[in-house]
Amino acid sequence: MNELIKKIHSVAKSLGRVKLMEVCGGHTNTVMKYGLKEILPENVKLVSGPGCPVCVTSQKDIDAVVEMALNGIKIATYGDMLRVPGTKKSLADARSEGADIQVVYSVDEIKEKDRVFFGIGFETTTPMTARLLEKGFTVFSAHKTMPNAMKSLAQKMKIDGFIDPGHVSTITGSKMWEEINLGVPQVIAGFTPEAVTRAILLLLEMIKRGEKRVKNDYREVVLPNGNIVAKRLINKTMKPIDAEWRGMGIIPNSGLTPRKEELDARIKYADLIKNIKSIENPACKCNEVIRGLIEPKECPLFGRKCTPENPQGACMVSETEGACAIAFKYGGKK
Numbered sequence: 001m002n003e004l005i006k007k008i009h010s011v012a013k014s015l016g017r018v019k020l021m022e023v024c025g026g027h028t029n030t031v032m033k034y035g036l037k038e039i040l041p042e043n044v045k046l047v048s049g050p051g052c053p054v055c056v057t058s059q060k061d062i063d064a065v066v067e068m069a070l071n072g073i074k075i076a077t078y079g080d081m082l083r084v085p086g087t088k089k090s091l092a093d094a095r096s097e098g099a100d101i102q103v104v105y106s107v108d109e110i111k112e113k114d115r116v117f118f119g120i121g122f123e124t125t126t127p128m129t130a131r132l133l134e135k136g137f138t139v140f141s142a143h144k145t146m147p148n149a150m151k152s153l154a155q156k157m158k159i160d161g162f163i164d165p166g167h168v169s170t171i172t173g174s175k176m177w178e179e180i181n182l183g184v185p186q187v188i189a190g191f192t193p194e195a196v197t198r199a200i201l202l203l204l205e206m207i208k209r210g211e212k213r214v215k216n217d218y219r220e221v222v223l224p225n226g227n228i229v230a231k232r233l234i235n236k237t238m239k240p241i242d243a244e245w246r247g248m249g250i251i252p253n254s255g256l257t258p259r260k261e262e263l264d265a266r267i268k269y270a271d272l273i274k275n276i277k278s279i280e281n282p283a284c285k286c287n288e289v290i291r292g293l294i295e296p297k298e299c300p301l302f303g304r305k306c307t308p309e310n311p312q313g314a315c316m317v318s319e320t321e322g323a324c325a326i327a328f329k330y331g332g333k334k
């Protein structure tokens with residue numbers, strides 16, 4: 001590790017200001033847990049991107065599912081989604097008012113066909129939702145795909161290099177990243193502190209050489225073509241759509257929705273959710289945290305009004321992927 005840090009400092013000497021981004025909640029966790037930002041030279045900044053699926057789920061989608069639940073539609077979803085604040089209520093609030101909301105760890109726990117699964121996540125969790133669709137269950141899909149979101153970030157935020165999401169890459173494969181060409185160096189990395197530190201070094205070396213290619217440094221898990229079975233299942237049951245991301249707006253072809261309209265809760269319950277007016281909490285800076293514009297601790301509510309026990313925004317909910325919750329866990333209150 002010491003050798004890697006020394007090399008990072010040595011390569012960085014010949015570079016100007018460099019902004020790198022990790023876009024996987026797992027990497028954010030490693031970076032904050034091991035204080036990796038602190039070991040970097042002054043001219044190298046590592047920012048966290050939109051790698052937390054709970055965080056990037058739009059307020060509108062949360063409000064829509066709360067509305068469905070309050071109108072008697074049975075819902076199933078993952079535990080973290082329960083506590084994300086909506087405009088007026090969270091799913092936890094709806095449940096305390098009597099809404100039927102089942103918290104699941106696996107989609108296999110959903111047995112009733114009239115229960116709607118609120119599916120979130122990137123390429124990694126989408127195969128589970130695809131499996132549910134194959135069995136004929138109805139889904140409210142807030143699933144997102146990474147490539148176009150990263151393209152948008154590379155252009156708008158002037159990112160000099162990406163640590164590509166490791167888990168997502170196990171499904172997509174490394175070839176996909178080569179094909180979409182983000183125009184900046186990328187390293188597919190594992191999740192140990194050494195793996196993330198090595199990814200930073202590899203990115204700096206590529207920047208120094210002027211290379212804009214993809215390096216797969218997680219070969220033990222990420223294959224060139226990814227998980228072909230999972231990709232086939234997703235393609236069979238879901239199709240790409242333009243999706244709304246918290247903090248990033250609508251990004252073309254960055255979401256997935258059920259191919260069969262009769263299994264798409266957005267269509268099935270369109271009348272219930274069409275007039276929802278969503279407003280994000282103006283005091284919450286999640287929008288900026290998600291794009292790496294500010295660090296969680298720069299939000300005035302961090303650790304004061306906003307804590308994991310009482311989240312005021314989506315980024316304080318998931319202790320494994322939400323940048324604010326992770327910063328709170330490893331960095332204290334302020």
Ligand code: SF4
Nearest residue numbers: 285286299306313324
């Ligand atoms: S600390 Fe809380 S209020 Fe501030 S950006 Fe994070 S989630 Fe939002």
